[in-house]
Amino acid sequence: MDTGPHYEVRDKSLASQGKMNIEFAEQHMGALMTVKKRFEQEKPFTGVRIGMALHVTKETAVLVRTLRAGGAEVAITGCNPLSTQDDVSAALADEGVHVWAYKGETTEDYYRYLANVISFRPNITIDDGCDLVTEIHTKHSHLIPTIIAGCEETTTGIIRLKAMVKDHALKYPMIAVNDNKTKHLLDNYYGTGESTLDGIKRATNILFAGKHVVVVGYGSCGKGFSLRAKGQGSHVIVVEVDPFRALQAVYDGYQVMPMSEAAKLGDLFVTVTGNKHVIRTEHMKMMKDGAVLANSGHFDLEIDVKGLKQMASSSRRIRPFLDEYIVQGKKLFLCGEGRLVNLAAAEGHSSEVMATSFCGQALACEYVVKNKGRMPVSVIQLPEEIDDMISRMQLKALDIHIDQLTEEQKKYMSSWQEGT
Ligand SMILES: NC(=O)c1ccc[n+]([C@@H]2O[C@H](COP(=O)([O-])OP(=O)(O)OC[C@H]3O[C@@H](n4cnc5c(N)ncnc54)[C@H](O)[C@@H]3O)[C@@H](O)[C@H]2O)c1
Structure with missing residues (x-):
């Protein structure tokens, strides 16, 4: 294992392979790259720390780069002991990201790394499966006052969060990124x-x-x-x-x-x-x-x-x-x-699919910063306009054009008088 002050990864010498893989992913993640360009200009995350427990893949690295381009400091660990791509975690370590992850983690390391992300004192959490949120609520609840909100990537995480709401256990707002159309109807399917x-x-x-x-x-x-x-x-x-x-x-x-x-x-x-x-x-x-x-x-x-x-x-x-x-x-x-x-056994979803899923994560982070203090402590769906904007960005990246409603059609679709 290679360790440093901000990382623990399998083999740091894999970084250059990891960077090539990340660049290859960027090539196929048009919508997310559009968001990244805007974040570079607008810096919505200046002074914001984001703690993540996501599968450490090349596509996740593109999300990390996007959030950092927006000014965020990022700490990341895996959300499954077998899903980390070791070359990608090496590349992230090399780029100065706080990263603790290797493929084949022991259960002990898995939870030690989650604790490392928590001790980074994130203002936003991003989870895939709700382990980070659960650890914060059960063992580090004193950190909750400085957490603006969290984002959840998968169905299992949403099920756990809804059970927390039912038990009155959830203590900060959670965006159900999984429930975006551009996530569960594309990524899961x-x-x-x-x-x-x-x-x-x-x-x-x-x-x-x-x-x-x-x-x-x-x-x-x-x-x-x-x-x-x-x-x-x-x-x-x-x-x-x-x-x-x-x-x-x-x-x-x-x-x-x-x-x-x-x-x-x-x-x-x-x-x-x-x-x-x-x-x-x-x-x-x-x-x-x-x-x-x-x-x-x-x-x-x-x-x-x-x-x-x-x-x-x-x-x-x-x-x-x-x-x-x-x-x-x-x-x-x-x-x-x-x-x-x-x-x-493989590399997870293709980059094209993760482009829209991770636009959801990036835009959810921006949404919670903009709406700090105004969101209910519950499981929240992102506004549909954001979801539709993600589809539009990905269509544009694929150079695919669609029709627009005519004025007559808009009027017809919002009226009831006209029949047979
Ligand atoms: N491998 C991946 O990359 C990946 C990606 C997305 C989601 N997921 C995970 O996959 C799982 C399914 O996600 P989804 O979005 O399809 O969920 P979903 O809720 O849309 O579908 C789950 C289905 O399983 C059925 N089911 C539940 N218990 C059952 C039982 N005992 N026998 C038969 N059927 C049963 C439910 O009725 C439901 O129709 C979740 O754990 C989710 O987090 C994995």
Whole structure:
């Protein structure tokens, strides 16, 4: 490990590779680069400290550069022990960012690094999964008076924040960046769809065509992944608990059934529910010899990995990010230790997708600075104009033009008198 006064990273000599990767990401993150240019002029974050717990990827580094261009001081750590790109954390350290992150962190280091970000005394927190907010509220609540607000990146984090509101535990305003259209309808759908397939492919190199792929959870991520698996020629089976989502899956042309039935049919199982133990040992016992399991939900609880380890007669790592377990004489393969496979075994979402997600983060930070002291202590949605502006910026960056409503159409859409 390489350490310095403001960093702890795997190998600082990877910095030049990291910088090339970050520059490559910038090339594909047009909307965010537009925001960065404006921030360079306007400096909205002068005197503001931003503490982040996000996947430390090349795209996140572009967000860090954007916030620093706006005058912020930034401290960052990962939000998952397996998702850090070591060359990127080295590059950030080299650029003078406070960064503590390496791929394969121990649980102890994971929480020590969160504590480092907290001791940086951030005025704004950016979370992906709500661990930073939880640590601040449970162990460092004396810092809350100097925190303006926080921003949350993912569905699991929003679920936790809403539970905090219900328990009257939340003590500062939180922007639900995940709930921007330009986040959950693009990132969770197109991003998770494609990168989950990429992660499984890199971990296993199995053929998707002809396989029975069981997708557990038909929310934004599950819909995106099902679409991509179908596109590769897989037979998709959806497992759901929500009747409306189950019906959507039926009408999208997939088979829908309970896990107890799907367990016997699947060649590949992918969990994307944000829930706990959706694949349990009772299901694993029913699976075919050679079945592959992967999770792309935020935490490594969706597949009961602990139960699998206890039940297996033996296990071994057969290649990076793929473990073999022997269960009742059959082989089961687990990708990326049950952690989100797209970031553990691949590189997460493509830069184009993260351009809009991270515009949401950058503009949410600007919004909270402008509205300091005027936001309710709750989970807040960004105004729709900001969300629409993100789409416009990304369309412009892609050089795609769209129509405008005519004056006649505007009048028609806001009136009721005109009928047949
Ligand atoms: N891998 C990534 O890069 C990435 C990106 C975005 C979101 N996520 C994470 O993926 C997870 C899903 O996110 P989303 O936005 O699709 O959420 P969502 O709320 O839109 O969908 C989740 C779905 O899972 C279903 N579900 C819940 N419990 C279930 C159970 N026991 N069995 C079957 N279905 C069940 C729900 O009914 C819902 O339809 C979250 O943990 C989120 O944080 C991961």
